[in-house]
Amino acid sequence: MKDARNIIIRPIITEHSYDMIEKNKYTFEVARDANKIEIAKAIEELFDVNVKKVNTMNVKPKRKRVRYVAGYTRQWKKAMVTIAEGQSIEIFSA
Numbered sequence: 001m002k003d004a005r006n007i008i009i010r011p012i013i014t015e016h017s018y019d020m021i022e023k024n025k026y027t028f029e030v031a032r033d034a035n036k037i038e039i040a041k042a043i044e045e046l047f048d049v050n051v052k053k054v055n056t057m058n059v060k061p062k063r064k065r066v067r068y069v070a071g072y073t074r075q076w077k078k079a080m081v082t083i084a085e086g087q088s089i090e091i092f093s094a
Contacts, residue, residue: 004042007034011091012078020080026089030056030079039079047091050084 011017012027020027030039040051056079061072083089 002031002034002038002042004045007031007038007042008046021088023082024085024087025080025082028079028081030077032058032075032077034077034079036079039081043081043083047089049087049089051081052084053082055080055082 007030009029009031012029014027017027026043028039028043034042036054036056039056040054043049043051043054056077059076059078061075064071064073
């Protein structure tokens with residue numbers, strides 16, 4: 001079993017992710033080799049909430065340029081976690 005802190009890397013803070021909090025959906029960057037079951041267990045362990053559903057997506061790298069040098073952004077994995085009604089995660093609460 002992997003450590004929960006190695007699976008959940010950081011929360012994603014965007015306008016869209018804040019809008020989804022009203023629907024009990026929270027967005028995190030997760031380890032690229034983590035599956036939905038591991039992500040759900042890690043969220044439940046770290047934040048003491050009940051996870052109902054996990055949606056994951058691989059974010060593809062985008063082509064970027066700095067002056068004359070072209071390159072790509074990094075590839076990463078995003079998870080949108082739906083938690084039980086009436087619960088919340090404190091990191092996102094302001």
